[in-house]
Structures are given as structure tokens and as C-alpha cells.
Amino acid sequence: MIRSEILREIAPILRDHLVICNIGIPSQELHAIDDQPSNFYMLGTMGLASSIGLGLALAQPKPVIVIDGDGSVLTNLGTLPTIANNPADNYILMIIDNGSYGSTGDQPTYTSGKTSLAGMARAAGCDRVVECSGEETGPVLQEALDSGQMTVIVVRCDSGNAKMPVITLDPVVIRDRFMKAVRA
Amino acid sequence: MPPDLTIDQKIAGDLIANDVSFVTTVPCKQLAGVIAEIDRRPEIRHVPANKEDEGMGLCAGAWMGGQRAAIIMQNTALGVTLNTLATLIQFYRMPLPMLISYRGELREPVACQVEMALHTKALLAQLHIPTYHFHTQADAAELDTILKYSFMCNKPVAVLTDASFWGGYGDQ
Numbered sequence: 001m002i003r004s005e006i007l008r009e010i011a012p013i014l015r016d017h018l019v020i021c022n023i024g025i026p027s028q029e030l031h032a033i034d035d036q037p038s039n040f041y042m043l044g045t046m047g048l049a050s051s052i053g054l055g056l057a058l059a060q061p062k063p064v065i066v067i068d069g070d071g072s073v074l075t076n077l078g079t080l081p082t083i084a085n086n087p088a089d090n091y092i093l094m095i096i097d098n099g100s101y102g103s104t105g106d107q108p109t110y111t112s113g114k115t116s117l118a119g120m121a122r123a124a125g126c127d128r129v130v131e132c133s134g135e136e137t138g139p140v141l142q143e144a145l146d147s148g149q150m151t152v153i154v155v156r157c158d159s160g161n162a163k164m165p166v167i168t169l170d171p172v173v174i175r176d177r178f179m180k181a182v183r184a
Numbered sequence: 185m186p187p188d189l190t191i192d193q194k195i196a197g198d199l200i201a202n203d204v205s206f207v208t209t210v211p212c213k214q215l216a217g218v219i220a221e222i223d224r225r226p227e228i229r230h231v232p233a234n235k236e237d238e239g240m241g242l243c244a245g246a247w248m249g250g251q252r253a254a255i256i257m258q259n260t261a262l263g264v265t266l267n268t269l270a271t272l273i274q275f276y277r278m279p280l281p282m283l284i285s286y287r288g289e290l291r292e293p294v295a296c297q298v299e300m301a302l303h304t305k306a307l308l309a310q311l312h313i314p315t316y317h318f319h320t321q322a323d324a325a326e327l328d329t330i331l332k333y334s335f336m337c338n339k340p341v342a343v344l345t346d347a348s349f350w351g352g353y354g355d356q
Contacts, residue, residue, distance in 0.1 A: 020245070040248070044271025048241030051233075052272075055245025055253070058229065059206060078234025082242070086231050175276040179248050 001134030004162035024103030032164040038181040047076035057091035084125030100159040192221040206246035208239035212258040212285040286344040
């Protein structure tokens with residue numbers, strides 16, 4: 001199962017929540033599958049989806065789902081201790097771990113070798129860390145929402161991308177409609 | 185500034201008066217007092233960051249969540265934030281007051297700090313970030329106006345605070 005298939009399956013869950021979506025093909029896929037004002041698409045700034053999501057979760061009470069990637073978390077590893085030490089029970093970090101840099105040609109990341117992001121999240125102090133397969137993502141995500149506890153989900157799946165168009169929405173439009181969804 | 189306020193209290197007070205309720209920091213020796221003051225203020229949630237670009241991501245999220253946010257950092261880290269400033273804060277047009285300790289200026293005891301000081305204003309100018317240099321404590325009178333300016337135009341602003349502003353390094 002590849003990321004786009006996972007996103008298609010969980011789109012009915014994501015639709016009702018604030019979503020911060022990682023740069024590159026993940027955002028292109030989510031935008032093509034189910035564009036919503038409550039989706040914040042990152043058009044640049046690799047690595048900061050989890051940080052933006054944490055700031056958002058700390059600032060307001062609605063659940064926040066971050067769709068991140070293994071490569072992006074590896075580029076901002078300091079995020080894991082910050083998440084662990086500033087708990088927000090409305091925060092779900094879902095790392096789609098396909099062991100590769102999908103947006104740049106599927107070069108392998110170190111999670112395809114010896115590195116475990118779930119282990120790193122636990123070592124950073126995150127209390128609730130769940131590992132699952134792509135097929136299990138929907139129920140695991142729903143369970144995390146229902147738990148009302150800050151959760152890090154590491155979804156192990158296959159490498160690969162769906163061919164989707166580049167997002168041409170103006171960034172200020174993305175941000176403005178997202179902020180309206182936050183306030184709604 | 186009322187004479188009974190320390191500079192740290194004045195800075196924290198201006199942040200609170202401008203509804204800044206979320207502050208992220210990466211420490212600097214010169215900023216220790218203001219960071220401690222922020223920790224004493226219940227109006228401000230302080231989220232220490234491990235790296236300055238991470239902190240800017242936290243601020244972006246907090247601001248979209250309805251809280252005014254600011255970052256406190258050292259100028260030596262400006263380089264690691266350039267992409268974040270350009271592709272997140274500026275591209276999505278977000279306000280971000282940056283209170284920056286301006287290491288490597290006059291009275292600096294550590295030579296290596298001078299290297300990034302030489303580039304600090306040039307980098308900020310290249311990014312078209314409004315930049316204010318506080319050299320004496322009287323300069324802090326403008327902080328309130330600078331904060332209002334950032335939130336008026338939804339742009340990052342840099343406040344460079346040098347060693348003279350903070351009263352030197354003790355023996356310098």
C-alpha cells in the first residue's frame with residue numbers, strides 16, 4: 001500500500017478535522033483526493049509540518065492531524081522532544097513512513113535501514129506511540145481521535161507516488177481559508 | 185520606560201500588551217533574563233524549541249490557531265531560518281516578531297561570534313525584513329510600536345539587541 005492509497009482511505013476521517021499536510025507530493029495527493037479548507041498544504045519548508053501542527057494544537061482546542069513523512073521528520077528530529085514535553089491531547093502526528101524521500105525520486109531514508117521513528121518518538125518521551133501498516137491506518141487514526149490523547153502514529157507502507165498536479169492555490173488563500181476553518 | 189521596570193520586564197510587558205501569548209525560544213546568555221521573565225508571566229505560553237526554524241514552525245501554527253506568537257533567538261542561527269522565513273512566514277504572509285540577541289557586535293569577547301554578526305543585517309536586508317537595532321536601553325521604547333507594526337502588516341520583523349543594550353558581558 002502506498003501513501004496515496006492510504007490518504008484515499010482516510011480522507012473521510014480527515015475531512016472533519018484540521019490537517020497540516022507535509023510538503024511536496026503528500027500535499028499534492030491530499031489536494032487532488034479531497035481538497036478541503038481545513039487542509040493546510042505546505043508548499044515549502046521541509047520538516048516543519050509537525051511543528052506547525054503542534055503550535056496549532058497548543059493554541060486552540062480542535063483536534064489537529066499532521067500528515068508527515070519519514071524524511072521530513074528526520075530533517076527536524078528536534079520536534080520529537082518538543083512534542084513530548086509540550087503535550088497537547090488534541091494533537092496527532094501521523095508519520096507515513098515509506099522509507100524514502102518520495103518527492104525527490106524515492107531515494108531511501110535511514111528508516112529503510114536501522115532507524116525506527118517509533119523508537120525515537122518513545123525515547124523522546126512521547127507517551128502514546130502506535131505503529132501500524134497502511135491497511136490499518138483508518139481504524140488506528142480513528143482510535144487516536146477517540147482516545148483524546150496526544151498520539152504519534154507511524155504508518156509503515158510501500159514507497160511510491162501517485163501522479164497528481166502541482167498545487168497552484170495561492171499560499172495566502174490556503175492560509176486564509178484554513179484560518180477561517182480553525183475559527184468556524 | 186518606568187524606572188522601576190527592568191529591561192526584561194519591559195520586554196515581557198510589551199509582548200503581553202500586544203496580546204502575544206505564545207513565545208518560543210532558543211536561549212542565548214544575553215537573553216536569559218527575558219526568557220526567565222517570560223516564564224514568570226502566566227499570560228504567555230513558553231515553548232522552548234530545539235532549533236530556530238522549528239520554533240518558527242511552532243509560531244506559524246500558534247498564529248493560525250488564533251494566538252499571537254513571537255520568537256526569541258540568537259543571530260548566529262539566522263542562517264538556518266532563511267528558508268523558513270522565505271517559504272513559510274513570508275510566503276503565507278504571517279507576522280513574526282523576532283527578538284534577536286546580536287552577538288558579535290562591540291564588546292563581544294568571542295571572536296567566532298563576529299562571523300555571523302557581519303552577515304546579520306545583510307541577510308535580513310536581502311529578505312526585506314524590517315530590522316531595528318537596539319543599542320541602548322532607551323531604544324526599547326520603540327518595541328511596542330514594532331510589535332504593532334508586525335501584526336498590522338503580517339510580516340516578520342527583526343529586533344537586534346546588542347551587547348551594549350544588555351549591558352555588556354560583565355567584564356567587557
